[in-house]
Amino acid sequence: MAFFRRRSTTNRVPRQPAPRITLRSADLPAAVPPEPPETAGSPEVLLARFARPAGALACWAQLRAAAGPAAAPEVRRAPDGTLWLRASVPVELGAGVVWASGGSPYAGRPPVPVSPADRVAAPDDDALAGFPPVPLIELLAAVPARLRESVATRHELLLLINGPLANHVIRRAIGAGAEVNFQPVVATRRSASAAGPAGAAGPAVLVRVLRAGGLPRSLVRTLARLPQAVVGESPGTDPRLVVALDHRLPIDPAELLAEIPPDELWVLGGAEGGSWSVRRSGSGWFSADELYSARGLAAAPALPDRRSKFVPKDIRVQLVRDLERGGRPDAVMIDESDLDDLRVYLTGRPLGETGYLTPGPGGFLIQEPGGLVGDVPFGRPLRRIGPGGLFVPDGFRLRPAIPASGRQTLFAVAPRAAVVVSEGEVRRFDLGNAVPIWSLWAAELPEVRTEVTGRAAEVLLRLDILVEARPSAPTPDSERELAGPERAELHRDALIAHNDGDPVRAAGLLQQAGDFAAAARLLEAAALRRDAP
């Protein structure tokens, strides 16, 4: 159903209704409501019954806009689940809004249905007062948020994270050149979901990520995919209301802001993230830059002294920020501590099937020939600058620029190896050690049992007598699907070929493995690179 938006003042329904004509039949049954009260024009109590929260919310917004913030309607939930809305508005105005929102209006004292066709009796005042009130945020949480397509540049994001994921987010955002603040909060879940029941409260972290010139798209996309987190932005300027990215509020945010308690913040995360009311701890924002500059992530420190005689002594090769070159990463480097998170995250995702994990000094390199690694929300995204498998962190470049042959000499890039240049260190990964990512969770298989026992064996024995065993025809080679290990071998060779700067050969190997989409992506990327100067 359509939601109501606050109307402009030009077409607002007048507070004072026009004179009206009441038509009544003389011989209607007793269910006909009595003549409406004589106090027409002055505010009176209007009750409305709604089966669905969306209707109640629409009616709430419309009546509040018409009657003013002081007379905001209240909503209560009856034991049978129906919602009762009570407002002080003229019946002439209110009944129409209620009908249009899909509810049934009641007026008078005691309240009787405005429509003679409605047979459901209204609760009396005492019964109504006994129903639990439904806070606005619970009403909002019960209404599915609408999706909104947006490619606008974001300057500020607010994330509500419950769990150790906060550290990943902060590191990743700082790595992308953003300014990061955070504060500990207490978040109360307002919508029941698979992750937990409504009403559960617990500690969480509110993270604010901002950058004056706009946040890199790759960062926004990565953060938006995080599990166990709501990533949103504030509609308008007031940060007390956060709406998940690409979602749209069903009603005007200005109406909501007045309803949010002053010490609270509402985070509306749609069906996946859930809706939360957040109480700040009063500590204010901590700046994450101070915490993390000690790790040298924000600065641009010097590389280890691996200079050859061709580089003059007084020039130091440095990694410097270059956000313009950020884009889809070619690989991701994760620490050992991230491995468990990665295992949980990748289970069942396509990258888990086609990606490769190469163990190396103090970490792992994740690569995928088809370019799916951009989806990994953990670790450090890397960009291949070549020659061969030479990587730098995504969003960085070497200064001064060194030609390919120089880079090969300086960083000792060899075939079948990946070299990752990061702040203060160079790590080398032997691609011969690469294992499929799925081996992370398939490493320990239970014992495979093949014998048939019990009644199953009896059945088979009986069938042996009845059915003559017939040898099955061998499958011709052309129709045979590649076995898992063969495909894995082809994928690994493709990865090595790709790292060695031969995407055409890598694509050929992927095509042999039957992975045509990944092969096509490689070929297209290779063609586009050939475009570049």
Place this chain on the structure above:
Amino acid sequence: MSNRAELLERAAESYEKASLPLDAGRCYLAAGLVLRAAQCFENGGERETAAAAYRKGGAAEAAASIFIELGRPDDAVACHEGVGDLLSAGWVLALHTGRTAQARALLSDATFATTAGELRRALGLSLCAARLRGDPAELVRVVERCAAELPSISPLEARADVRDWAVQVADQVGRHDLSARIHAAAYHARVPNAVARWRGWAAAMLGDTFGVPDRPLPNED
């Protein structure tokens, strides 16, 4: 080392094998293979992009037919005019727009090389005349002439075209009797697939296939 266009073409072929026609279309387009791109876009359901690509590749007929399906006859007319095909442009104007006078002007200027072309022009002009004067006498005459000349038209594909054009014109003025006569003539002229087309037309237009033959004429040896 392969060049850019070659790589893009290979990428496109690989996308096609992966059942990703829109990605394939994008690569073919970047490789300059416009008509193959158009086919991919059409397979992927991006008919508007497909029509634009067909037009760019000079396949005016294919582009125009998509534009007509999309309810954009003016673009279809522009496609035909772009390659100098006044006959088709006038035909689309007469059949799919209300601009009868403009259609008649284009059809009058159109040149044709074959009997089929001449019949198509006559059909279009007779439809314009029927619309302008409100009298289908000329149209009836031309459709009957089509029915009479159908067996002498060659090749067989041209016969099928004349049959289709005549049926379209007759249906436009609600003369299903004339359409049925043309279908019968096509049946006797051994136009390929004549039975299926006749039965399909009868089912759609008349709601019944009673009396329509259900198999082709036997071969005369």
